[in-house]
Amino acid sequence: MGELKKQIEKAPDKPGVYLFRNKEGKYIYIGKAKNLKSRLKGHLQNLKVDPKEQKIFEESSKIEWIITKSDYEAFVLESELIKQYKPKYNVRLKSGSGYPMLVITDDEYPTVLISRKYGEIKGDYFGPFLPARTARAMKDLIHKLFKLRTCDPMPKRNMVCFDYHLGLCSAPCVGKISKSDYRFDAKSAKAFLSGNVKKVIYQLYDKIEEYKEKMLFEKASVIRDQITAMENLIQKQEVLGLPFEEADIFYFHGKKVLFVVVRGHRIVGKNFLDFKEYGLYEDFYEQVLTEYYGKGNYIPEEVILNVDIKEKENISKWLSDKKGEKVSIKNSIPDEILSFINRNFNFTDISVLEKIFRETFGFELPDRIEGFDISTLQGNFTVGSCVVWESGDMNKKEYRRFKVKTVKGIDDYASLREVLYRRFKKYMDMETPPLVLIDGGKGQLKQGLIVKDALGIKNLRIFSIAKKEEILYTDDGKEINLYENQELLKLFTKIRDEAHRFAVSYNRRLREKEGLKEVLDRIEGVGKKRKEILYRTYKTVDRIAEAPIEELKKLGIPEKVAQNIKRYLG
The missing domain is CATH 3.30.420 (Nucleotidyltransferase; domain 5)
Incomplete structure (x- = not known):
């Protein structure tokens, strides 16, 4: 840490991009700044309050920077470097590429293709399609409705292909459709994809009359299907007539x-x-x-x-x-x-929640609230959970679970103190620890205060919430009936219920694991390590019983022991 501070002191007062690098030489965070030194000092100031900032500094061994001529040049360079190096602490979409779009190509006889990168195919782009699977469904629908060719590139043939007989293509490759009619179909497909169907729907009605007069009833039927699809598209729209096109x-x-x-x-x-x-x-x-x-x-x-x-x-x-x-x-x-x-979508308005929280408790809504609960089965498999609400939603990546180690038998208070003590020690280096919410009443709140005092943490706030009555108890003596305030009720019961669910699920896992291990204890040759391997791989007795001997051998279990397993469980 000291070396990083020295490097920050040497940073220039100029615009540019800065890069945090770990011991392996990989970039783990990249940012830009109008003033590099000032921005890096800002990182240092946030170190005590932002867990992500702490991780970046803990894992970094070097800070590099690239000076640019302007703030905009720094912005563009930052974007390119993030794209190139994919640092772990920069935002990254789970999808490795863009969302799928449909492209009506610029060919003489256009077709419809799927692309995940805007501009890579010449043509008109439509989308993106969310969820991604709808792109393929929409492409199939375009072929079915507008008969755009399914082959790419378009071959020269003497006979129509099978897609023509399936009604998915109008077979321009063998001249089954005129160029003008085909391009009108492509124009109609674009109107359908863009939603601007009014540009072509009257022309489609004219086409129907034209085909009827020429006794081309099959073609008229195709146009009728296109019109029906367009009218259905308009009727299904919940929000129409927005003041911008895209x-x-x-x-x-x-x-x-x-x-x-x-x-x-x-x-x-x-x-x-x-x-x-x-x-x-x-x-x-x-x-x-x-x-x-x-x-x-x-x-x-x-x-x-x-x-x-x-x-x-x-x-x-x-x-x-x-x-x-x-x-x-x-x-x-x-x-x-x-x-x-x-x-x-059921969103809570954070600004409303912040106002209500401030008026009720006299301090600002924290960015982070941690919820705790204990789960036990008659004093066995006692565990604790810590769930995290962060900036408006539950952050499952930050959840933690605890196996109670020092308490024997049924003692919820002692179990809670152990879990809180182990967690609160993490708060001691924080300038602003999270708000703590404990599942329970005044007794559980008191256990939290005992641990807080034992560790000497001055600025830690602790609440508890009683089930059924939904009374919130605060560390400064307030008792708040949450039924009288729906926004606070939703916030605290959501965290409490999630802490309970997470604790119970961990307790159940331990019981299932122990039950399986008791069975495995009876099998000759299955020791502690092999029990762990079998549990991690199969989870249940039935799945172990179904596993072939060759598969067990691949896990490092000797053939004789594998045969013992199969014999005992068979």
């Missing part, structure tokens, strides 16, 4: 990101973006945008957020350069879309 909407709720796609003045897709690793919170919004569009996803005319971001100008310029035309970033989501989000 936009990507990012709705941030803590570290959940709801992504809504607007095309053709309507919502065409929605999904939660899934990340491998959350970055530092202060850079989170910017990193989500650069990670998403850095994957090659389609860039619309507008990007709309429900938060304000520091890098708005840089990101807007970066997106505009990539798209080749102006891209605007706004932080005001239209009421129609907010109403749609509220109807379809």
Whole structure:
């Protein structure tokens, strides 16, 4: 740590990119700054309050930097370096590539293809499609409705292929359709994908009349199917007539990101973006945008957020350069879309919760709350759980479980003290520890205060919550009936119930594991290590009994012992 501080003191007061590197030489975090020294000193100041910041410094052995001519140049370089090195503490989408889009190609006889990188195929792009599997379904539908060729590239043939007989292709390769009619089908497919069906739907009705007059009833039937699909598309839209034709909407709720796609003045897709690793919170919004569009996803005319971001100008310029035309970033989501989000997703308004929390308890809603519970079966398999609520949602990556080691028999208070003592020791180096919520009443609260005093932690706040009555007890003597405040009730019962579920599931796992091991104890040649291997691999007696001897041998179990296992369990 001391060496890193010395390196920070040597950092220049200039714009650039900085890179944290570990002992193996891998970059684990990359950032940019208008002033490198000032930004790196900011990292040091956040060290005591941000667990992610602590991990970065603990794992780093060196800080490097690259000076740039401008803040925007630093922004672009940062994006490229993150894309190249994929640092573990920068935001990364779980999908290794962009979301699938459909492309109506620019060929003489266009077809429809799937692409995950905007611009790699010449043509008109539509999407992205969320969830990803809908892209394939939509491609199949385009072939079925508009008969765009299924082969790519288009071959020269004397006979039609099987897809023509299946009704998936109009066979331009053998002249079964005129070039003008085929290109009209491609135009109709584009209208269908974009949602702007009014541009072609009247022309489709004219086509029906034309084919009827020429006694081409089969072709008229195809057009009728296309019109029906377009009319159904319009009727199914919940939000229509938005004031912009296309936009990507990012709705941030803590570290959940709801992504809504607007095309053709309507919502065409929605999904939660899934990340491998959350970055530092202060850079989170910017990193989500650069990670998403850095994957090659389609860039619309507008990007709309429900938060304000520091890098708005840089990101807007970066997106505009990539798209080749102006891209605007706004932080005001239209009421129609907010109403749609509220109807379809159960989000708590953090700003409302913060206000209620401050008025009720006299201090700010913490970024992190840790919930604790104890689970036991008549004094056996006693375990504790620690679950984490962070910035609006449960963070399962931060959950911890404890096997109680020092308590024999039934003693919930002693078990709770052991678990809290082991966890609270982690708080001693924190400038701002989390708020603690214990499942239980005044007695459980008292155990938390005993541990707090024993460790001498001054600024730790502890609450407990009693089941059924839903009374919240605070360390400064308040007793709050949560039924009188629904926002606080949802917050604290969610954390309490999750702590209970996590503790019970761990208790059950230990019981199942012990039951299996008791069976394995009776088998000759199965010692402690082999019991662990069998448990980790198979989990249940039935699965071990079904395992072939050759499979057991691959786990390092001698053939004679494997035969004993099969004989005993068979």
